[in-house]
Amino acid sequence: MSTSNTLTAAPARTTARARKPATRRQKRDWLFAAGFLAPFMILLLIFQYVPLMLMAKNSVYDYSLLNPAAAKFVGLRNFADMIEYEDAAVSFGVTFLFALGVVLTVIPIAFLLALFLNSKLPARGLVRTMIMLPVVTSAVVVATMWSFLLDPSNGLVNGVLNLFGIANQPFLTSTGQALPALVVMTLWQQVGFGAILFLAGLQGLPPELTEAARIDGATRRQVLWNVTIPLLSRTTLFVVVIMTVFSLQAFAPAFLMTQGGPQEATNLVVYHIYNTAFIMQQAGYASALSVVLLLVVLAISMIQMALLRARWNH
Amino acid sequence: MADVSLRHVGKTYENARATTIEDLSLDIRSGEFVVLVGPSGCGKSTMLRMIAGLEELSDGQIWIGERRVDELEPRERNIAMVFQNYALYPHMTVAQNMSFGLRLAGMARPEIRRRVEEAAEVLDIAGLLDRRPKQLSGGQRQRVAMGRAMVRDPAVFLFDEPLSNLDAKLRGQMRAEIRRLHKRLKATTVYVTHDQMEAMTLADRVVILHGGRIEQQGTPQELYERPATRFVAGFIGSPTMNFLPAEIVMTDAGPALKLGEATVPAPVAKAEALAERVGQTVEIGVRPEHFLADGDPSFSVVVDMAELLGPTTLVHFTLAGVACSAMLPPERAAGEGERQGVSIVSAWIAIFDPATGRAL
Numbered sequence: 001m002s003t004s005n006t007l008t009a010a011p012a013r014t015t016a017r018a019r020k021p022a023t024r025r026q027k028r029d030w031l032f033a034a035g036f037l038a039p040f041m042i043l044l045l046i047f048q049y050v051p052l053m054l055m056a057k058n059s060v061y062d063y064s065l066l067n068p069a070a071a072k073f074v075g076l077r078n079f080a081d082m083i084e085y086e087d088a089a090v091s092f093g094v095t096f097l098f099a100l101g102v103v104l105t106v107i108p109i110a111f112l113l114a115l116f117l118n119s120k121l122p123a124r125g126l127v128r129t130m131i132m133l134p135v136v137t138s139a140v141v142v143a144t145m146w147s148f149l150l151d152p153s154n155g156l157v158n159g160v161l162n163l164f165g166i167a168n169q170p171f172l173t174s175t176g177q178a179l180p181a182l183v184v185m186t187l188w189q190q191v192g193f194g195a196i197l198f199l200a201g202l203q204g205l206p207p208e209l210t211e212a213a214r215i216d217g218a219t220r221r222q223v224l225w226n227v228t229i230p231l232l233s234r235t236t237l238f239v240v241v242i243m244t245v246f247s248l249q250a251f252a253p254a255f256l257m258t259q260g261g262p263q264e265a266t267n268l269v270v271y272h273i274y275n276t277a278f279i280m281q282q283a284g285y286a287s288a289l290s291v292v293l294l295l296v297v298l299a300i301s302m303i304q305m306a307l308l309r310a311r312w313n314h
Numbered sequence: 315m316a317d318v319s320l321r322h323v324g325k326t327y328e329n330a331r332a333t334t335i336e337d338l339s340l341d342i343r344s345g346e347f348v349v350l351v352g353p354s355g356c357g358k359s360t361m362l363r364m365i366a367g368l369e370e371l372s373d374g375q376i377w378i379g380e381r382r383v384d385e386l387e388p389r390e391r392n393i394a395m396v397f398q399n400y401a402l403y404p405h406m407t408v409a410q411n412m413s414f415g416l417r418l419a420g421m422a423r424p425e426i427r428r429r430v431e432e433a434a435e436v437l438d439i440a441g442l443l444d445r446r447p448k449q450l451s452g453g454q455r456q457r458v459a460m461g462r463a464m465v466r467d468p469a470v471f472l473f474d475e476p477l478s479n480l481d482a483k484l485r486g487q488m489r490a491e492i493r494r495l496h497k498r499l500k501a502t503t504v505y506v507t508h509d510q511m512e513a514m515t516l517a518d519r520v521v522i523l524h525g526g527r528i529e530q531q532g533t534p535q536e537l538y539e540r541p542a543t544r545f546v547a548g549f550i551g552s553p554t555m556n557f558l559p560a561e562i563v564m565t566d567a568g569p570a571l572k573l574g575e576a577t578v579p580a581p582v583a584k585a586e587a588l589a590e591r592v593g594q595t596v597e598i599g600v601r602p603e604h605f606l607a608d609g610d611p612s613f614s615v616v617v618d619m620a621e622l623l624g625p626t627t628l629v630h631f632t633l634a635g636v637a638c639s640a641m642l643p644p645e646r647a648a649g650e651g652e653r654q655g656v657s658i659v660s661a662w663i664a665i666f667d668p669a670t671g672r673a674l
Contacts, residue, residue, distance in 0.1 A: 206399070206401065208397045208398075208399060208401035209401055209403060211366075211368050211388075211395075211397070211401065212395070212397060212401040212402075212403075212462075213403075213414070214367075214368070214387070214388040214389055215366060215367075215368075215388045215389065215393060215394065215395045216389070216394075216414050216415035216418060216462070216466070217389040217415045217418045217419055217466075218389060218414075218418055219389065222418060226403075226414070226418075227403060230405045231403075231404065231405060233405075
């Protein structure tokens, strides 16, 4: 009974407090907070939110970058076009497939690497450096390097395959192999980041929980399955979202390695937007695509937030 | 239930930050409640973790019952452990936490349920079985952790400072409950604490560790009445024992102890040992409760501070140049700045060799 009393009493007290005018100290605190936030907020406003709003506005115009003055209001025509013409569906489809491939490969491999890095096995420092190197390397450098590696006639990968008696593979020039090749390259590039996130999660687990499980009779595998993995669900979800969002925004591989081809097999959304706006000069339509991409990314983030709050909040 | 035997156990660390244990042997009888107690860093938790299999031995052997276990994994040792921070699995309900070990062992569901419900009944947590650890209070978590150990019916129970995260009142309650539970289950128990009060109230036998060695072991009463070293004397008892320098003198009535200007008769039991050391200075230990304020006082002291504790008053004063405290009945205790007559119950005086710290 006493609990319910305090619960009903609490909001009343809060409203009473809210009516009081701010004290000098509170005003000063606000001023300080605003002072610290201002530089970042101003930059964010100018370079992020204003362009975002312009983009939203442009998405309802038929509009070319060559002649912005001739922009014509078309309402939701651009969005209707996205449904009517295939390009958007294909591009989003390819991108989702790419994201799925990246997430499904990065998660298990990054987790295994994190387990290794968290153990007492030798060569941990070396492995850590090796897997972090691609993460800090420019995406352009990585894409260029992998273009050489995957060259259909004299790439290193084909050279190695030849050693095992396998004939040259087309890789980036094949509709079937281009997207998987990009997935493998992204996996190589991003797995270190995923592993570091998982490692942080692992090191945040209280060691007593694993010890308790070992005493309770669990083998190392059972500890992993029953204790470690469930307790890392928050980290896993975080890695999934980071990798998904990263994949949805990928541009460099499509731009530098495949130009979206062959036959749009790697026409990732951001590359498609770039092409539409700057090559095909349909900035309005590109803006509409961007709005949809933004909403998709936003939805994923919000689902993550909701899940983190509702479940796995140990 | 089983005996636990530590035979010449040693533990050394490469970085030598933690305490090293050297050649430590300890036999724990089946059903016995042994408390390992000592100050921080004395090696008590390391010893418990070595029994549990969470820490490897550098030397020696550990036996549980008829089996040598020091090469076995924790899960193969048939032990259960209650951790200081309870170590409940946060993603499992209370019932799942308690049944985890049984499920791993492949026990039949009805039997698991029976055991969990029975333990929950005993520990008074039957209404909490569907809750998660986050929704429980500290005391309830403590009970769940004990329940998780109980349901497995292990050969040995290990407790690693299980009450140190609870407030004083709850600690007292849980102490009584652990004692009651041990009487009921008669399980071999090794309990680690840094709290001498916990050790005294719970143990059949207390093992006092200091710097990785066993300083003394015995029943709580033995340790209280006959501390083997100055360290044990100072560690056991609250408030702590007073230590004073005294000269051994010979009187008509036999050897006596000269404290400043006054002389107190030596304990009869020590007369022989002291007779050989007449003229030497020793260190004597007097517990605050062994000062008396009635009868013929041996000393007259000025009270520096008086703390009323309820049934007694803790009186602080300086005797023979050393700050002392005495527990006196409130009606006989003098106020601050006043003179107080005190005498010492000579039978309870502990006498230590100042060079070795060992009791004479």
